[in-house]
Amino acid sequence: MSVDLVAEVLASCARTPRATAIIDAKGREVTFGALRERSLRVRDTLVSAGLRPGEGVLYAVRPSPEAIAVALGVVGAGGTLILADPGLAPGVLEARLRVASPGWVVAESLLYLVTSARPLRGLVRRRGVLLPALGRAAARHAYTGPWLPGVPGRAIRLDGGHAGSLRPGAGDGGTGSGGPGAGGPGPGVAGWGAAGSGAAGSGAAGSGVAGPRGMGSGTPGSSAAGSGVAGSSAAGSSAAGSGVAGSSAAGAGVAGAGVAGSGVAGAGVGGGGPGGIPGAGGGPGGDRLAGGGASEVRGAELESPAAVIFTSGTTAHPRGVVHTRASLAAGLEIFRARFPLQPGDVVHTDGLMLGLPALIGGATWSMPGATMQGREITHLYQVPVEAARLESVPPSVRHLLLGSAPAPPAVLKKCMAMTNGQVHSIYAMTEALPISVASAEEKLDYPQGDLLGPPLPGVGVRVTEEQELIVSGPHIARGYLGEAPLTEVPTGDLVRLDADGNIVLLGRKKDMLLRDGFNIYPSLYEPSIAALPGVREAAIVGLADPETGDEEVVLALVAGEGFQEGAVRRRLPDLMDAGALPDRIVVLPELPVSGRSQKLDRAALREIVN
Structure with missing residues (x-):
């Protein structure tokens, strides 16, 4: 029986609304109740604005609790997330967008600004952010954060007022890192806040827009204080004034590069930008779409597309992997069966493959920032090249998980020496998340070949005469954009199955x-x-x-x-x-x-x- 990804997450949020769902890059906390409320309001706003089921949504929001809430809201509204990697060459990204033909763009106002203003566009491109001018896309537009130059005039605002953004340190019953929010003092856990409340000067952290790994990764940025949205960030800085002087581009590849009022100061925050349509929250005097309480989750076709992730192909023929709500949920369930997560666990990752199972299980998702100390992390996910740079891991870590690339023996040995917990290597591909898991000890002790472990329960495998591994199961992608549906996926990996049913990697077919x-x-x-x-x-x-x-x-x-x-x-x-x-x-x-x-x-x- 198929399950719904969004429904699973929201049901978990409803079970423990006061518990901590996400710790952001700065160590500030967001409750499950706040995450659920924000996701439902984003969903209802987009549905009211006319988002049609299956319509493509180019998604450009930096890693943060807000990014998770917006993604859940888009998929909950029936939209298909088209994940944009900001590090791609412009020609490649533009070719992919032509194939995907998004009907909507959902982005932070800061990204609209830095991709439209010529001086800032050159600066962020030098820092590796190559997104085209988002505001020029021939699509409907929605944005988070305060209105900034570059946001299209008829864009729909997804936060502020009744549709308030997910803001650590601001809200009903939260104090966060910068002082009491609109709801007054609370237990130090973020809730909801309207525009104009919150802590000024909170900067954004993390370069990157959601990509194949999930929510991107990066280093913390710093904010430049000014009057108005001092150090505005996706994580929720204040809208305490009337201008936007000093808003920081930190986290978008421009760590700490402040706008400092250059043609921006005095732009209104409360009502959005000029030209907003009444009832859309996009311009002065426009009432925001979402009003009253957020409604319950609506039914949706589980086999309808939920996300398009480009992983291969050429500029002339881009290839995008299409996942449905059901296939993503099935993959997360397979992962949770191997690594059960429950309240009290703290999962430190920037990827959806482990972050969403954490939320579904009632655990806390810890987002990477300047430090891991003080978070009582129980599950730590690392790409091997990142793990090789670690000097230590918190003593609370019970499971250190390696994925996204093969882990060399030296990295496995180093990870085993750094933790008393278990070290695992996860084998997966974008089309089939996950496939198998092997412990570091098993991999190092295996006599010949790279041990990938046995197929996880629910994962079907077969090996062709040419020794290529073929994978099937409820978690495989629906197919590739514009191509026939898939019933199984060729991995491109050459393998053998040993006597115990383990998958042993021999090499890449092309290698x-x-x-x-x-x-x-x-x-x-x-x-x-x-x-x-x-x-x-x-x-x-x-x-x-x-x-x-x-x-x-x-x-x-x-x-x-x-x-x-x-x-x-x-x-x-x-x-x-x-x-x-x-x-x-x-x-x-x-x-x-x-x-x-x-x-x-x-x-x-x-x-x-x-």
């Missing part, structure tokens, strides 16, 4: 090398080589002979303490088939990585060793 008629699967050998004394990382690539097509096999190593190339060479015959032994070894200071998940960039590595 397989061919030399003298012998098929070489890099991932079959790389973990064992990387586990050798003095070796930090290892990768195998092939350089094709332009005449014969045969490949020279190159082993690239990153040296660690005590590295001796001769000792490594002597051990290789014990770890590799004779037909796979490298033609040469190259020692590099580091291996090239790419993308948000920082995966090994084999194409770049081939260029380096060629």
Whole structure:
């Protein structure tokens, strides 16, 4: 029986409305009741404004509790989230938007500003935020935060007044970090607040708009105080004045770069921007759409699209993965069955795959910020390259979870040394979240190949004659944008199933090398080589002979303490088939990585060793 993602989250919110649902990047807390109320009001506002079921919504809100509430509201209204990665080249993003054809844009007012004002647009592009001018998109527009220049005149405001934004430190019964909110003193947990109440000067944290990993990631920004929306942020700074001088672009790739009144001071906050339509909350004198109490969740087609996530393809032919409310909910349930989450647990992650199961289970979602200390984190999620940089983890951590990219043995060993809890590696793909889980101990003890673990309950797998892994189950994506529906998903990974039913990775289908008629699967050998004394990382690539097509096999190593190339060479015959032994070894200071998940960039590595 299919379940509804939004209904699951809102039902959990209703069970424990006073408990802490989310801790934001600055350590401020938001209750389950506040999250539920905000999500329902966003949903009702969009429905009243005419959002049609299945209509695409380009989603550009920085990581924050508000971002979660807006996403739930959009999907609850029947919209399809189109996740925009701000680090993409403009041509790639524009090509993807042409294919997706969103009917709506939902973004923070600050992102409308920084993508429309020429000086700011150049500044944020230099910091890696490459979003096009959002206000020029031929679509309906809605925004969060105070009105700022760049917000289209007829845009619908999703917060303020009765449709108040989710604001840590402001609200009915919350004090947060900056003083009492509109509701007076409370237990230090954020609730609701109207525009004009709250704590001035709270800055936004986190660069990035929701992307394939979920809510993006980044470093805390700082705000520039001014009169009006001093240091405005998605997390909820105050609207205590009449101007917008000093609003900060922190978190959008412009850490602490203040506008400081340059053509912005004096822009009204309370009524939105010029040209707003009555009843839409977009302009002066316009009443906000949402009024009264938020209504209960409405029924929806569970198999209707909920999110489009672009993961592959070219500029000419972008490829977007389409997930439904049911497929996302099924994936989260599979994950929760493996890692049960309950009230009292604190899950530290910037990704939806672990954050939403936390909320459904009544646990607290902790969003990354400047520090993890003082949060009593029980479950910590890290991309391996991030885990490699950690110096310590809180002693409260019971489960350290690694995902989004393969975890080298050195990282597994480091994580095991840093925590008394369990270390796990999660195998998943955007089209099928998740597939399997293996512990660090199991992976390090496995004799040959990269152990991925047994398929999780509910996940179907089969292996083709070419050894490619095919995945099926209720959690797989509906399909690719504009293509026929999927019943199973080819992973592109070459695997074998051992006698115990474990999936063992041999390599990527496109990464397989061919030399003298012998098929070489890099991932079959790389973990064992990387586990050798003095070796930090290892990768195998092939350089094709332009005449014969045969490949020279190159082993690239990153040296660690005590590295001796001769000792490594002597051990290789014990770890590799004779037909796979490298033609040469190259020692590099580091291996090239790419993308948000920082995966090994084999194409770049081939260029380096060629």
